[in-house]
Structure formats: structure tokens, C-alpha cells
Amino acid sequence: QRNRTSMDTVMNTFRKNRQAILNACCYHNSNGPLEGINRKIKTLKRNCYGFRNLNNFFNRISLIQK
Template sequence: MNPEQVQALEDLFEKVPRLGAIYNLRWEATKIFDSAPNRAEASRLLEDWIAQARETELDWEPIITTLKNNREGILAYFEERKSSGPVEGLNTKIRVVLRRSYGIQSLTTLWTRVLLDVNWAAKKLGPTIAEIRSFVNQIQKHFSRCYT
């Protein structure tokens, strides 16, 4: 941000302090995911973040509950720094294809639609899409043995 934007943001936070607290905690959470070197440090930093959130007296409990309920999965990110984002994206794309393909009776046609959409996504996602295509092909081979 340029200096004028920073000043405008600071002026806004003076008028709406709650918004400033939310903004700052949001960036603190981002820093944890960007800089925590390992699972143990991330765990400690997340606990500190939860304590800071509770001090604001804003209703952070839904977020804190989500963090606590999914603690192991969240901390697993810090072991290899990989997320399930690509898989979730593929799942969403397949759901969209299924909704658009209402009435298709051939499994081959359905898989062709999925592959066409995934191949188009390769232009946006880059080389990791090759792995997804391979996975989709393996699934197709498995299901082709089950259905005629």
C-alpha cells in the first residue's frame, strides 16, 4: 500500500477500533502460516493467537472452535507445507461437470467431460494438473471394470 492508503486505513481503524482488531488478527494468523518453522512452533503461535483473539472481546469462538476441532489437520500443514487445495478444486470441478451433465447415460462420456474440463484447467493451474489427469485416468480404469 502507498502511504496515503496506509493513512486512510489508520484513520478508519481510529473510527472503528473493532475493525482494526479484526484486520490485525487476520494478518497475525497469516504470519503464522507463512513463517512458523515447524508443527510445535505453529501450535504455540496458534495458542497465542487464540489468547489475543479472546482479549479483543469480539466473538471469535466459532473460529476458535474450528481451529480446535481441526487442530491436527491444521498442524499437519506445517510438516510438509502442502494443502488439500488442488484436490478440493478437482472435486469442485467434478461436481460442476456432474450438474451440467444431467442426462448423460454413458460413463465414458461423463469421464470425457471431466477430462476436458481438467485439461482446460491445466492452462490456469500449470504442471500439477498432469498429476491430476493421471489420477483421473486411474479412477476411470478402475470404474470401467465395474460398469459396462
């Protein structure tokens, strides 16, 4: 059993995730916009805690997305 270096760990991780890395280089799809909307909704939930009417909350979410 030889000592594993940090480079061995990196290379094994690259080998394991090879297809995902190649896909990320070939395709320009991103979930960034969706994650941004999720972050805005979570912030709204924290800031607007205690809406009496749930429809008001959903209306605020629909205003965020525009």
C-alpha cells in the same frame, strides 16, 4: 467452576490441535488442487445431468483435468 471466556475456548482449541497447527506451519502441502478438481466435477455433474452414456461423462471429466 469459573466462567469460561472466549479466550479460554480459543486456547483449549489451540492446545488440542497443537500438532496439526505446527505441521501446517512447517510443511507446505495443500489439498487445494484436489479440492478444485472435485468442485469442477461436481459442477459438471450438475450442469450435464442425464448423459446417455457414462463413458461420455468420464471423458468430460478427463478433459477438465488437463
